[in-house]
Amino acid sequence: MATANQAAKALNDLSHLFCEEDNQAYEEVLEDYFLNDYDGLDDEDFDRENFTEYDELESLTSQNDEPSDPEDSDGEAPPAGQQIAHALARLPPQNPTNTTGCDMGILDQTEHDRIQTFLDGGCGCSGHNSIVCSERFSPNDVLEFRSDCSEMTRAELDLVILGKLSASMSVIGGLVGRLHKHLDTPRIRGHIAYAHQGWPIGWPICSSMFRFLHTVGEKRMKNLVKSLKTNGLVPRVHGNKHRLPKNTLSHEDIKEIVTFLTNYTEMHGLLLPGRVPGYSGTDIKLLPSSLSKRGIWKQYQSMATGGRVSAYTTFCRYWQTLLPAVVVMKPMSDLCWTCQQHSAGIKRATNSDIEKSSALQEYLDHLHVVTLERSLYTKQLQQCKESVKKHYSVxxxxxxxxxxxxxxxxxxxxxxxxxxxxxxxxxxxxxxxxxxxxxxxxxxxxxxxxxxxxxxxxxxxxxxxxxxxxxxxxxxxxxxxxxxxxxxxxxxxxxxxxxxxxxxxxxxxxxxxxxxxxxxxxxxxxxxxxxxxxxxxxxxxxxxxxxxxxxxxxxxxxxxxxxxx
CATH class of the missing domain: 3.30.420 (Nucleotidyltransferase; domain 5)
Incomplete structure (x- = not known):
């Protein structure tokens, strides 16, 4: 994109095309857009040696460009529009890699159009002193304030609006209305005098202008007013924040999952802290590698009594959260040679379904014997624990x-x-x-x-x-x-x-x-x-x-x- 100095050079080349009135407007434009940073500098305070932009401008004007002849071959000056186009064409091309500035420009232009459309159409109020609210604001002021509101989070903007509403809302409990000349009744709705920062005292604005300035809709504004009347000047809390979904499990259902896993671990689990690689906890409980989480979940489904039966993913999530010490043993920690032989036999039996079924059946028979022996072990432990507790208990x-x-x-x-x-x-x-x-x-x-x-x-x-x-x-x-x-x-x-x-x-x-x-x-x-x-x-x-x-x-x-x- 062309720099400000290059644009100024092009405009200086066109200064002779304007009349005296146009020159005055032309100078005002240059002062607004190019000379604001140096207003108020006297000639004595102007340091030409350190003024780099002035040097750049001098270098641009001193370049050996082709002289622009203001007259054509017939001795007549071409139209001003053609000379402006010719001067702008000599500016350096826009950098194609600078896409961010282009996008922001499009967004700013969209916001400008939205603001201008609103101000031109009016806010729809009757106005104050015969002047509507939208005529009292300039587009730049509205853009600046809306940009500030857009940078806030939703909670921050709610507090800003609630603070303004609290300062301008009448106290409902202290107001009375008259339905009858001899009867005073409490007033249901309080008056809200919408105000804006920097706005003169006694000059309220309408609700439509207030909402447009703060980038909120009518429904959100009604909810803010309702929250202020009900809860006071406190941040709003969504109604579903502390409310559980309809499909969540109850406390009894979660307790049933924990009880099932605890009892299942007591029957099939192994306590091996510090002896299995990858398990460093002192309270780790290992389940045999022949088991799987899905198989345990199916047993839980078949044994569930009443209540709601959880899905597989929910079952695994509560298992990981509430009983992290119960894990299924990794295959590397299960050193049974028979299990490994059966697993290899099942993999090798790929040509015949009969061989695969036979190998699988042998594997299941072996696991059945292991399960019976482990069940006997846990049964004897529980039986002896109850017996010892009768004599050795305090x-x-x-x-x-x-x-x-x-x-x-x-x-x-x-x-x-x-x-x-x-x-x-x-x-x-x-x-x-x-x-x-x-x-x-x-x-x-x-x-x-x-x-x-x-x-x-x-x-x-x-x-x-x-x-x-x-x-x-x-x-x-x-x-x-x-x-x-x-x-x-x-x-x-x-x-x-x-x-x-x-x-x-x-x-x-x-x-x-x-x-x-x-x-x-x-x-x-x-x-x-x-x-x-x-x-x-x-x-x-x-x-x-x-x-x-x-x-x-x-x-x-x-x-x-x-x-x-």
């Missing part, structure tokens, strides 16, 4: 007895459940801030065995130093069960349920079975039930405690076995 709260309480065996008529397992061995000395290589060539090993009573829950760890370690066979398991647990940390129960992983060398052998039979024959227990988890699905309560132990061990300083405990 004011209805389950309270664990102190360690080394030495309760005589088979002396309390309760049922107890114990789970035991070996963890990976740890090494010491261990320092999380080890500045250099360790002093020992090989750190000392320490075996870790845990036996947990899930009713409280409480787990006892057995740390076995490298010098006294005799392996993880049946001899070690029997010794730890008999001498170190039942004799010192037992509850004196009559019925015992034991759970262990499906390892032949440690637990599933004749020596362990013979030891448990010996305890029943000698009267140390009335009944003992030993169960083994399915291979590949052996994550149970001791693994949860091992995860907590290893998290503290890795982050702490350990120099000896005594420091580890």
């Amino acid at each position: 004011d209805g709260i389950l309270t664990a007895p102190p360690l080394n309480c030495c309760v005589p065996p088979n002396s309390v008529d309760i049922e107890a459940h114990y789970s035991f397992d070996f963890a990976q061995q740890v090494h010491y000395p261990s320092n999380p801030l080890q500045p250099g290589p360790v002093f020992f060539l090989t750190p000392r090993k320490c075996a870790l065995f845990g036996l947990q009573n899930e009713a409280f829950p409480r787990q006892v760890f057995f740390l076995i130093d490298e010098s006294g370690d005799c392996g993880k066979g049946a001899n070690t398991v029997i010794s730890l069960l008999h001498y170190y647990y039942f004799e010192h940390h037992g509850l004196g129960e009559k019925t015992v349920y034991l759970h262990a992983d499906n390892c032949v060398g440690k637990n599933k052998n004749n020596y362990v079975l013979s030891y448990l039979l010996w305890r029943v024959m000698t009267g140390r227990h009335t009944q003992i039930t030993l169960s083994f988890l399915v291979v590949g699905h052996t994550k149970f309560a001791p693994d949860w405690s091992f995860g907590l132990f290893l998290r503290g061990y890795i982050g702490g300083l350990t120099l000896a076995v005594s420091k580890t405990s």
Whole structure:
């Protein structure tokens, strides 16, 4: 776009085309648009050396352009319109990349047209002192004020309008109207004297002009007046702000979802903090990878009683919001070799539907066995917890007895459940801030065995130093069960349920079975039930405690076995 100096040069070249009256108007235009910034400067205050725009103008006028001959070949001057077009054509072309200014110009022109149309048509009022409101405003003043109102947010503009209405509205409670000459009645509608900033006192404007100045419609203005009369000078609040949609779930429906997920997690969930990559929470509860959120949602649909059944997306949203610790186990954390073989068999059986159906059925049978074993595990846990609560509770709260309480065996008529397992061995000395290589060539090993009573829950760890370690066979398991647990940390129960992983060398052998039979024959227990988890699905309560132990061990300083405990 041509600069102001270039436009001024073109206008200066055309000054001889106008008559004396036109020259006066021409000078006024130049003063309004090009000389306002330098009004009031005397010749003494004018610094020509530092006036860059003057230098630019001089350089433009001194360019070696072709002289414009005001007369044609016949000696007559061409029309002024042709010379104006010829002068404007010599201006530099408009920059095509400056599209923002062009768009803003179009918008400004549209707003100018809207304002001019309104002012020309009039506001429609009878006016004040025989002068209507629209004739008292100039287009520039209206444009400036409307631009200020457009820059405000909706709430800010509401407060501005409410403030003006509050200052000009009559108090309804103090006004009376007369329906009868002897009867005074409260006035229903108060008078509003619309006013504008900078407007002389006593010169009100009409409501139409007031709305046009503030860029609001008639309906919004009525709502603002109603809000001011009802609530006073306070920001407006939408009527649906604190109102729930019609399709929202009630509190009872949401509570039913949480109860279902909680009970479902108690039956199928695993507590494994710190032992599964990607799960760092201490209260994480993992569901088997064979399950899916959609399958759990379908079970929720079939078991829902009364009320409204939520959709799948709503079910997942409340699950993520209210129970974020319950997650479905990732396939990488499910290390069952049988499951992986069945999954690979289903993928390979692509040529025959019979082979695919057979592989799928085998996979489902395996998962059915896993589900039955897990259900038995959770059922025994709940049964023993209720039984222990009858004897070991204070004011209805389950309270664990102190360690080394030495309760005589088979002396309390309760049922107890114990789970035991070996963890990976740890090494010491261990320092999380080890500045250099360790002093020992090989750190000392320490075996870790845990036996947990899930009713409280409480787990006892057995740390076995490298010098006294005799392996993880049946001899070690029997010794730890008999001498170190039942004799010192037992509850004196009559019925015992034991759970262990499906390892032949440690637990599933004749020596362990013979030891448990010996305890029943000698009267140390009335009944003992030993169960083994399915291979590949052996994550149970001791693994949860091992995860907590290893998290503290890795982050702490350990120099000896005594420091580890």
